[in-house]
Amino acid sequence: MADFATSVRNSYQWDAPSLDIGNAVLDGKLFTDLPVRIPLAMMNRHGLIAGSTGTGKSRTLQLLAEGLSRNGVPSLVADIKGDLAGLSQPGEASPKILERVKAMGREFKPEAFPTEFYSLTGARGTQIRATVTSFGPVLLGKVLELTDTQQSVLSMVFKYCDDHRLPLLDFKDLRDALLYLKDHKNELEQYGGMSPATVGVLVRKLVELEQQGAQTFFGEPELDINDLMRVQDGKGVINVISLADVQDKPRLYSTFMMWLLGQFYFGLPEAGDLDKPKLVFFFDEAHQLFEDASSALVEHIEQVARLIRSKGIGVFFITQTPKDIDNDVLAQLGNRVQHAVRAFTPQDAKDLKSSASTFPPSSFYKVEQTLTSLGIGEALVSVLNPKGIPTEAVHLRVATPSSSMGTIEQSDYDAARRGSRLASKYATAIDRESAHEILSGKLARAAEVRADEEETRARPARATGRARKEKTVLETVMGSSVGRQAARTVTQQVIRGLFGLLKR
Ligand SMILES: Nc1ncnc2c1ncn2[C@@H]1O[C@H](COP(=O)(O)OP(=O)(O)O)[C@@H](O)[C@H]1O
Ligand SMILES: [Mg+2]
Numbered sequence: 001m002a003d004f005a006t007s008v009r010n011s012y013q014w015d016a017p018s019l020d021i022g023n024a025v026l027d028g029k030l031f032t033d034l035p036v037r038i039p040l041a042m043m044n045r046h047g048l049i050a051g052s053t054g055t056g057k058s059r060t061l062q063l064l065a066e067g068l069s070r071n072g073v074p075s076l077v078a079d080i081k082g083d084l085a086g087l088s089q090p091g092e093a094s095p096k097i098l099e100r101v102k103a104m105g106r107e108f109k110p111e112a113f114p115t116e117f118y119s120l121t122g123a124r125g126t127q128i129r130a131t132v133t134s135f136g137p138v139l140l141g142k143v144l145e146l147t148d149t150q151q152s153v154l155s156m157v158f159k160y161c162d163d164h165r166l167p168l169l170d171f172k173d174l175r176d177a178l179l180y181l182k183d184h185k186n187e188l189e190q191y192g193g194m195s196p197a198t199v200g201v202l203v204r205k206l207v208e209l210e211q212q213g214a215q216t217f218f219g220e221p222e223l224d225i226n227d228l229m230r231v232q233d234g235k236g237v238i239n240v241i242s243l244a245d246v247q248d249k250p251r252l253y254s255t256f257m258m259w260l261l262g263q264f265y266f267g268l269p270e271a272g273d274l275d276k277p278k279l280v281f282f283f284d285e286a287h288q289l290f291e292d293a294s295s296a297l298v299e300h301i302e303q304v305a306r307l308i309r310s311k312g313i314g315v316f317f318i319t320q321t322p323k324d325i326d327n328d329v330l331a332q333l334g335n336r337v338q339h340a341v342r343a344f345t346p347q348d349a350k351d352l353k354s355s356a357s358t359f360p361p362s363s364f365y366k367v368e369q370t371l372t373s374l375g376i377g378e379a380l381v382s383v384l385n386p387k388g389i390p391t392e393a394v395h396l397r398v399a400t401p402s403s404s405m406g407t408i409e410q411s412d413y414d415a416a417r418r419g420s421r422l423a424s425k426y427a428t429a430i431d432r433e434s435a436h437e438i439l440s441g442k443l444a445r446a447a448e449v450r451a452d453e454e455e456t457r458a459r460p461a462r463a464t465g466r467a468r469k470e471k472t473v474l475e476t477v478m479g480s481s482v483g484r485q486a487a488r489t490v491t492q493q494v495i496r497g498l499f500g501l502l503k504r
Contacts, residue, residue, distance in 0.1 A: 004364055008034045008375040008394055016041060016386040017275070019067035021060070021337075023104055025395040026364060032105030036396050038064075038335060040071055042384040044277035044314035046305060046332050049340025049379075050062040050322050050355065056377040057318050058083055060337055061282050062401040065238050065314070068280055069113045074229050074236035075280045078257060082244040084284070086404030088416065100377075101400050111402035114232040116239050117416050120217045120252060124242035124413045126423045127216065128223050130259055132168040133158070135218070139255040143214075144205045144296060153194045153484065154202060157181060160191060166435040170219035171210055173435035178203050182440050183358055212249055217256075220430045225260075225267045227422055229279055242413070254288045257281075258297070259474045261304050264313050271312035278312035286317035287324035302328040321360050330358070337396075340374035362393045 008024045008031070018037035023030055049057045062084060065075045077084050090110035091097070101108040108424075117125025132140065137158045141151040161168050161177050168174050181188055182199040232238040244252050261281065271278065283289065289301065305315055309332075317325055317333065321341070325333075336358065343352045356367040359382060370380055374395070382393045417423045 005031065005034060006210060007364070007392055010035075011385070011392040011394070012036055014039065017071065019043070019071070020399060021063060021067075022396045022399040023382070025397050030103065030397055030494065036381065036394055038383045039232050039386045040068075040073070040276040041274065041386060042334060042388065043068065043073070043276070043280055044309050044312055045334035045384050045388065046309065046314055047316040047335030047337065048322060048325065048330070048333045049316060049318045049337045049339070049381075050320065051374075051379065052320060052342040053359070054376065055208075055342075055374070056379070056398060057337075057339055058284065059377060059401055059405060060339070060379065060398050060402065061284065061316070062087060062405070063399055064280075065282065066111070066113060066401055066403060068277075069238055072231050072234055072236050073276050073278070073280065073413070074231065074239065076228055076239045076241065076260075077282045077344060078243055078253070078284050079240050080243050080247065080253075080285045082242065082407045083405070085115075085117070085240055085242065085408040085412070086406050087113050087240060087401075088117075089404040089408060091400075091402050091404050092406075096480055097400060102258040104397060106399065108400070109402055113403055114235050114237045114238055115416070116230075116240045116420060116422060117413055118223075118239060119245060120241075120243070120256060121213050121245050122216055123245045124410075125240070126420060127426050128241070128256070129217060129219050129221060129426065129429070130256070130377060131220060131222055132170065132174050132218050133161075134222065134263075135255070135259055138297065139259055142293065143249075143251045143255050144202070144203070144209060144309060145251065148292070150202060152192075153198045156188060156191045156194060157199075157202075160188060166438055167432075168402050169432065169434040170429075170436070171215040173208065174218075175203060175206055175210075176436045176439045178206070209249075209252075213246075214249070214252060216429075217252070219430065220321055221426055223260075223263075223426070225263050227425075249283075250288045250291075254291075254395035257283060257289065258301065258304075261301075261308065261313075261315070265304050265311065268311040268313070270310055272310070274312045277314045279314065280314035281315045282318060283453050284318045286319040289317075290326050290329075291326060293326075297327045298328070302326065305332045307327055321355055323351055323354050334385070334388070334390070335381075337379045337381045338371060339379045340376070341371045343372055343487060359393045360390065365393065365395060367393070 013036070017040045019040060020037055022036055022037055023032055024034035024036055025031065049060050051057050061077065065077055065087060068075050090112045093108055093110060098108055119125040119127050120128055137155040141154050146154060157177055158168065160181065166177060168177065178199050182196045185196055186193065188194050228239050246252050290298065308315065319325060322330055327385050338355055340353045340357055340407060343349050352368060352371060356371055359367050359380060365380070365382065374380065377398045379396050379398060380393055381396045382390050385391050
């Protein structure tokens, strides 16, 4: 036992500012004098919180977000079930909680944290929007579940619109661009051509997505990442993205989170080694990010995860088993919190082996056995010490969050929204001149030209009017009237390059 205490102390004692996450356990005994911590400076070295359903993953996430907030670090929490909204309310001192906290030699101090709610549909918080262009064809293709052929046609359409200065901002823009190109397929010949049937499929899929409510998400004003990095009275603001209302659209969630990571990646300067991160992402139900992801997309997730570290951004994946995460990404995750694994089926047993194999051998624990016997709110952990070296694995009883562990009412979301400056900033969609307007103009003028032609045939004297109008059509689509869009489009192209459209 003395050995164990010394080993934990050697492994987890340092001076650097740290997040307290709980206490060590060995053979069923809790050590109130052996705290377990994560250095604040290592929170941008990414992490994994894994474990079967109901074992305490979301509470661990909550605890980390609270600790970051107290240290002035904002975070972004993907709230799939609505059970992280409680961060905005003080926790409830139930007898069960008080007992648990007391057994850990601690005191329960209920505390609410500054939170900002967001929603992709606008139902539960500040409306989040992204333009179709900045989303890019690869992510959009994933949302629409496109085949390779359909994907390449979509990429072609984006390229065409870039080249012809047709800004794709909202859903109407993309739909109209597709409809226009379906009727003018010769326009795409120099891009390799495409079949109108494929375009028809794309239009149909787009309409389907639109009917599911996604049209509120695509457009302007686009979410500004600086709004996610606020500190209020010294506490980091916890940005809770409510995703319960898009649970039937997991692809919208996963691609949106990828888009957001990309925005941070391109929007922030290199930061070098900081004493604390600028922001930490928590991806709950992270397996959805990797489900059916093309190898190109997985490669980009890996790349962004690796590079975003140097921008001072941390990323934590929360998932049932490490196997849900691609191996190259897994290799980037320095902090590991593995909650209990409930092994029932042969497949579970295999998963258990692979979860166990991600931990270094321990002189105090049989890893596989420990993983199946961990209690709720307990985990086997190994984190990075301030030098970036993995600590000894330790059986941890996780401290209890100070905020509420439950869901909140719709009326609470509504009240939060009424009190939010950001909610009003993003409340109203802006509809600038973009592909939809330009193309409608073009088609309307073409119709006018046709009408003119008919008239001309009847009354030849009016032919000059027709020539003037044709020039206007050309000017509008190719010319300078949309030139002011160009600068913005270039920046967006850079961001989009991340997702594989542009040559690397
Ligand atoms: N650290 C903790 N302190 C107190 N209770 C906890 C803790 N972790 C888990 N629990 C209890 O277990 C329940 C399930 O935890 P949760 O984090 O929602 O599981 P998961 O996200 O893994 O499905 C919680 O509602 C809470 O009652
Ligand atoms: Mg959970």
